[in-house]
Amino acid sequence: MAPTFEVLHSAAGPSAALRVTMPALNDTVHCESDAAVCWRGNIQLEGKAQGGLLASLFRSVVGGESFFVQTWRATGPTAGTVNEVILAPEEPGGIVVVTVNHGEDMLLVAGAYLANEPAVNVETDVQFKNVITSVVSQTGLFVLRARGRGKLAIHGHGALKTVELAPGESLAVDNGHVVAWSARTNMRVGAAASSIVSSFTSGEGFACFFTGPGFVVYSTHKPPTQVSSSSKAAKANNGPVGNCIAVLVVLLFVVVFVGVFGTIAYLAITGQLENNTSGGGGRSHRSGRIGSRHSHYHEDF
Template sequence: MTHSIEHSPVFSTLKVTLDAGESIIGEQGAMISMSPSIELQAKTSGKGIFGAVKSMVGGESLFSTTYTASENNSELVLAPGSPGDIIHYEMTGRTILAQGGAYLAGTTGLELSTQGSLRAMVMGEGLFLQRISGNGHVWLSCFGAVYEKQLGPGEEYSVDNSNLLAFEEGVTYQIKKATKGLFSTFASGEGFVSRFTGPGKVWIQTRSVRGLAQVLMPFMQKSSGN
């Protein structure tokens, strides 16, 4: 298998070339184009009702598609639904935690699960994270561009929850308010942040869906008033 990320950083696509018998698992609806020698098989998460609800709230699809090549040099092109970049991470028995909905594709053998709580869902203060572990390759998509922050032992760094893409499991985090007091929170426009403590890597996306929604809100209100 060979792979490359093309058209980066705004409208990135993932191109994978598979040999006969090789497979890759993609998020539902991610396929743009493929060779006729690629076979598709859709699967459900199989997590039960509570697990399904939790996955949906966390931005994870209930379905995934396994793409398997029946011939050598079979090409597959995938892309996320939103504009932005794609990053590749080689899993060698490691674990990363990604923002819900960030998973684009991965090789077989990886384990995915959703982490989050009912309180996080109700209060809007927590994170629903996709825990990805095992051996193989994983590709994550972001909104906007992405940059990596390498934290040293004991080094702290805060990231707005809506701009967080992923972090290595060895990095610890606490969810906090960005400012003290209701007025400061309202006036600054900042909500909850995750304060990370190293060592390890944190990936941050330069834009957020929440930020885009705030920009569009005045125009949507005008449109609905007409």
């Protein structure tokens, strides 16, 4: 059996939580650091740098996610016991659960990741081919790419809505409201109205235009422009552990670079000196032989 994902909606507002149930032995789920609200049953928690130090550092610095990822694993089923954990993002908002399929990657804006099954790999990606689009659409140059097969939970500000697009079907979303979309879905950025003047005088400005097939997840509210220092993204990027590891990794790169460069420079300099020395010795030896022949010539006469 696989873990089950259930979105719990709050009656007091748009805030939501995610219930993950792990009924079988070794059922596992990965989630964002500090996302757990409560848990019960025979489950075990681990924290690790998923994908290695460099991948975790890259995901933390440019992907808006935490350096460490939580891993919850069921240690065994027990009669009458429910193995479950309740997860929630630090910022209030909605949650949707989507299914990632092989060959159909998903792209998420930074900070939208909440939880995933182990068969889904979440890594940082760079939109090199769409630099202008990524900036104007406010999706960011650095996004998260989910690939594999399994369930993926994402969150955003306000309520979230998933729209399935048939081949050739289009959807326009105001920039800043996009949370996730299929990698195969065509996205472009343009003026929201028929003219640039109307686009800006109406207050809409630019919009993202998606063309199917695929699906798009958008939020009813834009993220706040100012993020408090206690937010998850701030803790991920500025936390003491993350900072220490980042400094150590940078120092390691500097030491390796200086060592390699210094070794190459040393070998180049010593090799040049040896060549000069051997070349000078050869010329002296030849000069000595020429001088010797001249001496014999004078003695004969």
